[in-house]
Amino acid sequence: MALKVWLEIMQQAAAGSGALLLAALKQAQVTMVRRGDGDDEPASLGIVLFAQADAALLRALPACCRQARVLAIAACGQPPSCAQQRAVLAAGALDVLPWTEGAIDAEQVLARLRRWQTVAQLLESNAVRRHLVGDSAAWRGLLHRVVEMAAFSQASVLITGETGTGKDLLAQLIHRLGNCTGGFTILDCATLSPELAGSELFGHERGAFTGAAGARDGAFALADGGVLFLDEVGELPLPLQAQLLRAIQERKYKRVGGNTWQPTQFRLVCATNRELEGEVARGAFRADLYYRIAGWRCQTPPLRERQDDILPLARYFLAELAQQPPPPLDAAVREYLLLRDYPGNVRELRQTVTRIWHRHCGPGPITIGALPPEERLLAPGWPDQHFEAAVRRALHLGLHLSHITRCTADVAIGLVLAEEHGNNQRAAARLGVTDRALQIRRKAAACAAQAAAAAQAAAPAAPAAP
Numbered sequence: 519m520a521l522k523v524w525l526e527i528m529q530q531a532a533a534g535s536g537a538l539l540l541a542a543l544k545q546a547q548v549t550m551v552r553r554g555d556g557d558d559e560p561a562s563l564g565i566v567l568f569a570q571a572d573a574a575l576l577r578a579l580p581a582c583c584r585q586a587r588v589l590a591i592a593a594c595g596q597p598p599s600c601a602q603q604r605a606v607l608a609a610g611a612l613d614v615l616p617w618t619e620g621a622i623d624a625e626q627v628l629a630r631l632r633r634w635q636t637v638a639q640l641l642e643s644n645a646v647r648r649h650l651v652g653d654s655a656a657w658r659g660l661l662h663r664v665v666e667m668a669a670f671s672q673a674s675v676l677i678t679g680e681t682g683t684g685k686d687l688l689a690q691l692i693h694r695l696g697n698c699t700g701g702f703t704i705l706d707c708a709t710l711s712p713e714l715a716g717s718e719l720f721g722h723e724r725g726a727f728t729g730a731a732g733a734r735d736g737a738f739a740l741a742d743g744g745v746l747f748l749d750e751v752g753e754l755p756l757p758l759q760a761q762l763l764r765a766i767q768e769r770k771y772k773r774v775g776g777n778t779w780q781p782t783q784f785r786l787v788c789a790t791n792r793e794l795e796g797e798v799a800r801g802a803f804r805a806d807l808y809y810r811i812a813g814w815r816c817q818t819p820p821l822r823e824r825q826d827d828i829l830p831l832a833r834y835f836l837a838e839l840a841q842q843p844p845p846p847l848d849a850a851v852r853e854y855l856l857l858r859d860y861p862g863n864v865r866e867l868r869q870t871v872t873r874i875w876h877r878h879c880g881p882g883p884i885t886i887g888a889l890p891p892e893e894r895l896l897a898p899g900w901p902d903q904h905f906e907a908a909v910r911r912a913l914h915l916g917l918h919l920s921h922i923t924r925c926t927a928d929v930a931i932g933l934v935l936a937e938e939h940g941n942n943q944r945a946a947a948r949l950g951v952t953d954r955a956l957q958i959r960r961k962a963a964a965c966a967a968q969a970a971a972a973a974q975a976a977a978p979a980a981p982a983a984p
Contacts, residue, residue, distance in 0.1 A: 521631055522561040524553040526582060528568040528575050535593035535622060536567045542624035548631075553585065562586050562638055563631050566611065569594045571602035576609050577964070583610025587634045589627060592616045637666045645694045650687055651834045652827035656819040664688055667814050668695040674766075674786040676751075676811050678794070679818030682865030685789040686749065688818065692787055693745040700744025700784065705737045708750040715758050716774045720765070726775025738771045741784040751811065752792035752803065763807045786811060821863040822904060828855055831864060835871040836884075845878070850886040854893075857902060928963050931956065 523543065527536040544550060551561050564586035568575050571592065582588050590611035592598050597616035598606070606614050613630055617623070640646060641661060650661060667673065668691060675692060677685045686704075693702045710718055717726075721736035737746060754762065765771045766786060770779045788811045797803035821828065829847070832855055836844035847855070851874070860866045870893075877888040912922050930949065938944040946956040 522549045523563045524551050524561050525565045538622045564588045566590045567593050571598045579609035590614045640665045651831050654824040654826040656824045668692040673813035674811050676815045677789040680820045681791050682863035683818035689747045689787045698744045702745050703737050703741040704747045706749045708753040720771045722774035723776045738782045742782045746784045746786050748788045751788040752790035759804045759807050766810050821860045832871050835868050839875045846883040848883045848885045851884050
């Protein structure tokens with residue numbers, strides 16, 4: 519696998535290690551490029567070599583990490599403290615390698631870079647982009663973790679999250695990327711009745727019970743070689759949990775009415791909108807089963823935490839409905855979709871877009887008249903309840919009005935600058951301030967961030983455990 523990587527040496531003290539690493543990477547057939555050299559296909563992988571995790575490093579790292587997946591290497595005699603390593607990760611690096619002076623291990627570096635490049639390629643593949651829409655930070659971060667876990671492990675997976683957040687889509691993604699030879703078997707645990715649960719899970723022999731006219735395979739047999747997806751696993755009653763635990767542990771089962779143990783091999787993926795830790799604490803869910811199904815766990819974010827994805831999702835649903843390039847959305851319709859509340863998350867957004875589509879007719883953009891009459895006056899103004907909740911949380915934390923105001927302005931400035939690709943003049947116009955005022959505000963924010971980073975880097979390491 520060809521690798522294109524840039525190397526940034528942040529401090530002169532690390533230059534010697536940088537020369538050794540550069541030579542080792544070139545010997546391993548890695549193409550080294552300059553960061554931000556204007557290449558048509560810029561490198562998506564980067565290495566930052568540093569000697570001290572100081573304020574200058576923490577200030578420079580975010581810009582590097584916005585361009586690529588970055589491995590930070592501490593090439594110094596004294597490894598950085600745990601607090602300093604956490605600060606480097608918080609600045610955007612994906613991992614930190616502490617090296618003692620002169621110790622260069624290129625295989626450590628190559629293993630991580632190859633893994634990250636494979637994950638990046640999978641994230642941009644049709645297997646992901648065609649089925650899982652969204653580019654918000656929360657959604658892309660989740661997909662990165664799910665893709666890596668699906669492609670590089672066979673661990674059981676527990677997916678939690680509110681209803682309508684795409685848990686089933688993630689389960690299907692794990693099947694697509696997991697190199698399975700078998701199919702994708704779904705069992706909705708909420709629909710299992712105690713009388714037929716054994717047959718649904720394990721199958722039955724002919725004559726095992728009244729109405730069993732012939733032998734039948736259950737979910738464990740159908741999932742052999744593939745993925746068994748237990749949806750709403752939190753709804754299982756305790757007796758069924760005991761049966762399920764034994765079969766999962768031993769990877770063997772008996773059909774109802776049968777005497778022969780049947781082997782089966784599958785990857786187990788479970789989903790629930792319940793908080794299973796709380797269910798375990800109150801005795802409603804077996805702790806041993808929980809730890810069996812939660813070999814790896816992820817939580818889907820609700821739509822209110824990925825609002826940047828609302829309009830892309832709406833366009834995706836419209837394209838599905840139109841079966842061709844969809845008509846654009848009028849400004850009033852976009853405002854309605856962005857300000858509307860979605861208790862049912864993405865599933866409710868899909869239903870809302872479907873209702874709008876069925877009322878739209880003719881060429882041109884979808885206009886406000888396509889909104890259902892009962893919903894035309896429901897779109898809230900701004901500030902909405904999400905903003906109010908954020909302010910309320912700040913007040914509960916004891917923050918003063920000046921701090922809340924400053925943080926709100928800083929977030930707005932950061933978002934607009936990102937959308938305008940760092941163009942100060944366009945960002946100032948959108949914010950309704952002068953170019954000079956925005957420059958002053960950015961400089962003040964940078965100084966404050968530098969002071970905070972310096973304080974964090976200078977924090978003493980936690981004492982070692984006895």
